[in-house]
Amino acid sequence: MDDKLIDGYVDEVTKDMGARQRGEVSRELRTHILDSADALAAERKTAVDDAIVREVLVRMGPAGKVAALYPTPRAFMEMKGLREAIM
DSSP: OOHHHHHHHHHHHHTTSOHHHHHHHHHHHHHHHHHHHHHHHHHTTSOOOHHHHHHHHHHHOOHHHHHTTSOOHHHHHHHHHHHHHHO
């Protein structure tokens, strides 16, 4: 298995995050991807390979949509500004 598939996906998801959030989300995503790949491979009675990892990533969806699940501090500041403007 080539880790570049996972690295590229995780890098794309975390590209706009600060260092601390990037580290936490990267660990979380890698664990999820590898656990999902292990489960899918076990279900098919095969080893984890690039095809399995690709399928897991496709099932997870585009990196941009996954990134949107992790609001950045900037997003929180924008929400605060919106709330203040409404008040």
